[in-house]
Amino acid sequence: MRRKKPGKVCKMETAPKPHKADKPLIIPIFIMNGGCPQHCIFCNQKIAAGNFTHEITKNVLDGEVASYLFWNKDKLGGVEIAFYGGSFTGLTPDYQKRLLSWADIYIQKGQVDSIRISTRPDYLDDDQLIFLHRYGVRTVELGAQSFNDEVLRFAGRGHNAQATVKAIKLLKAHGFRTGLHLMAGLPRDTRESFMETLARTVELQPDTARIHPVLVFQDTPLADEFREGRYQPLGLDESVEWCRLAWEKLTPAGIRIIRFGLQTTPEMNQEGAVLAGPFHPSFGSLVHSAIFYSATLKSLGNLPKHVRKLHFQIAERDLSNFRGFNNSNIDAIKKLYPDAQIIIDSHRDGLTGHLWMTTESEESISIDIPGLM
DSSP states (O other), rough: OOOOOOOEEEEOOOOOOOOOOSOEEEEEEEEETTTTTSOOOOOOOHHTTTTTSSSSHHHHHHHHHHHHHTTOOOOOOOOOEESSSSSSGGOHHHHHHHHHHHHHHHTTSSSOOOEEEEEETSSOOOOHHHHHHHTEEEEEEEEEOOOOHHHHHHHHSSOHHHHHHHHHHHHHHOOOOOEEEESSSOOTTTTTHEEEEHHHHHHHHHSSEEEOOHHHESSSSSHHHHHSSSOOOOHEEEEEEEHHHHHHHGGGOOOOOOEEEEEOTTTTTTTTSSEOOOOOTTHHHHHHHHHHHHHHHHHHHOOOOOOOEEEEEEEGGHHHHHHHHGGGGHHHHHSSSSOOOEEEEEETTOTTTTEEEEETTTTTTEETTOOOO
């Protein structure tokens, strides 16, 4: 009987394991640019968010909450009502109180755990945060977009990067969980400035991040820039690569990326709605496939090209991302190891983000990808 060779672990620095509240069911209520003092160059909420009314009534909110609770009644994680699509703290105090009071009813009933909002980084102060906490808000996501002041200025954000730094520190001082919205490929943005934005994000240590490559929507100032040849969005492959780099930068630092790309709405699929940009209905899957392929390549780096067998074992839920879109990852591995028989076993109870590989000589390699476990 041959002695099995000792295994090699290819393990990226592991982030802290998330608790229950890290993966809640989020019930989105879009306030459709409510509270926004100006119009950002890229924004068209009617396309990005879908068919929400500009004035949220109690019937609208109750209908959305009831629908999400019904279809997700077996979900084990927490539940949050989220007010997205504008600057919540820019709404009138009466409107804020009305919306939060309606949402708080579900907290009192035990059907919802807490509320989250999104807002501008320059629209927060101590009194505002005391008010939000009183009404059940526990998470605040900030529309940071970038940490490059020239990028922010050209995008029409109306605040600088320092405003985001101050807001994160203030939110943490008041005990809120924090999230940052970042955009990849804004006008004047470069790969280098995007990497600087990621580095600043790591320094601030928000709990979560969302990363959206820029899409050019009709009826926006950015659409005019594009038509007149002054702006060119990222291509699909380039945007996937930027997002993969974001994953490799943020997740080892304990920052969970909760979304890549915008949620596809029916309005996005209408002809002419998206003029340009890396629009793909499964954009997040493309990024996760790129993450798996990059990690797999690093683990295979020292194997000889004439290896005869590569036997991979992986969690069932990771299988499609490991294989890649249209089996692209496996095809690429076959080109690198043309003599190898590739065997893939998936396991229903396998550990998410863990990949185990053995060769014909019984050499083994273990890969852990942080942020997926």
